[in-house]
Amino acid sequence: MVVLFVENRIPRVLVIDRVSEKLLEGLRERGFEVTYTPGIDPEELLEKVNGYDILVVRSRHRIDSRVVEKAERLRLVVRVGTGLDNIDIEALARRGIEVINTPEAPVISVAELVIGLMIMCSRDLYNVIEKVKRGSWERPLGRELYGKTLCIVGLGRIGSRVAELGRALGMRVVAHDILDLSERAERLGIEFRMDLHSMLPECDYISLHIPLNEGTKGMFSRREFSMLKPGCIFINTSRGGVIDPGALLEALEAGRIWCAALDVFEKEPPERGSVEEALINHPRVIPTPHIGFQTAEAQERGAILALNKILERFAHNA
Numbered sequence: 001m002v003v004l005f006v007e008n009r010i011p012r013v014l015v016i017d018r019v020s021e022k023l024l025e026g027l028r029e030r031g032f033e034v035t036y037t038p039g040i041d042p043e044e045l046l047e048k049v050n051g052y053d054i055l056v057v058r059s060r061h062r063i064d065s066r067v068v069e070k071a072e073r074l075r076l077v078v079r080v081g082t083g084l085d086n087i088d089i090e091a092l093a094r095r096g097i098e099v100i101n102t103p104e105a106p107v108i109s110v111a112e113l114v115i116g117l118m119i120m121c122s123r124d125l126y127n128v129i130e131k132v133k134r135g136s137w138e139r140p141l142g143r144e145l146y147g148k149t150l151c152i153v154g155l156g157r158i159g160s161r162v163a164e165l166g167r168a169l170g171m172r173v174v175a176h177d178i179l180d181l182s183e184r185a186e187r188l189g190i191e192f193r194m195d196l197h198s199m200l201p202e203c204d205y206i207s208l209h210i211p212l213n214e215g216t217k218g219m220f221s222r223r224e225f226s227m228l229k230p231g232c233i234f235i236n237t238s239r240g241g242v243i244d245p246g247a248l249l250e251a252l253e254a255g256r257i258w259c260a261a262l263d264v265f266e267k268e269p270p271e272r273g274s275v276e277e278a279l280i281n282h283p284r285v286i287p288t289p290h291i292g293f294q295t296a297e298a299q300e301r302g303a304i305l306a307l308n309k310i311l312e313r314f315a316h317n318a
Contacts, residue, residue, distance in 0.1 A: 017058035020303035065091040105302030110292035111161035117261035146170040154209035200227040212239035225251035240266035
């Protein structure tokens with residue numbers, strides 16, 4: 001057994017969200033002291049975090065300056081997953097605390113969910129299934145994905161995988177990114193647009209794959225929705241905050257958006273009486289509870305990646 005020490009101490013790890021046993025077992029086998037509290041609430045976290053060298057989180061908790069102030073020994077925050085919008089990176093950096101994530105882990109699972117949601121919207125499966133269960137035998141006319149234009153906003157890991165799957169289904173794929181990724185697009189066999197607005201009128205389907213930050217918050221507002229092709233199918237598996245929910249609701253009511261599939265919301269779960277709750281209850285919205293990363297394979301992949309990254313850093317820093 002390899003035991004890594006931090007200042008002549010066994011490293012202590014606090015894991016506050018559900019993760020694969022692969023991560024917990026891997027750390028314990030290598031001599032780390034692991035505390036697993038996936039049900040901990042924010043106030044309990046403030047009471048408990050002091051005395052730990054490593055904090056492992058997913059998206060449920062906000063790791064901000066309040067947490068940093070309590071965590072005197074903290075050296076590393078590990079986000080199992082992609083987004084870092086729940087972590088105050090600047091507050092941690094001021095204390096010299098490193099932040100790492102595992103953006104490679106959810107790529108396949110999220111991309112497959114996107115395609116599944118596109119098919120559900122195209123065939124109205126969400127409503128069809130409910131009607132059959134109630135005894136109805138209506139057979140609505142759907143649409144094929146083949147030959148349609150799929151627009152991807154954000155050509156990173158997940159966006160690129162969605163592009164590959166879209167191409168495999170015979171779709172024309174057009175992508176936008178704030179970076180010039182035209183060479184990547186060429187390798188994928190898709191079109192690339194630096195100008196988002198030039199792409200929007202062409203979209204039969206549009207799928208968002210962008211982080212939430214100051215530049216993307218509310219990125220899809222009334223203006224962007226008004227520019228989409230009438231009858232467009234809208235998919236968001238990135239972050240709820242990148243869209244204006246009121247503008248999306250208006251676009252649905254106006255028929256500009258035929259169907260919206262939303263795996264993410266700004267407030268999870270949405271508050272009662274909120275616009276996001278109205279979206280959830282809309283007959284042409286397919287809501288899912290942030291399940292893009294929720295497959296056994298993605299969870300195990302994330303655990304192994306997190307484990308290896310922790311070991312790399314503590315082997316280097318020990």
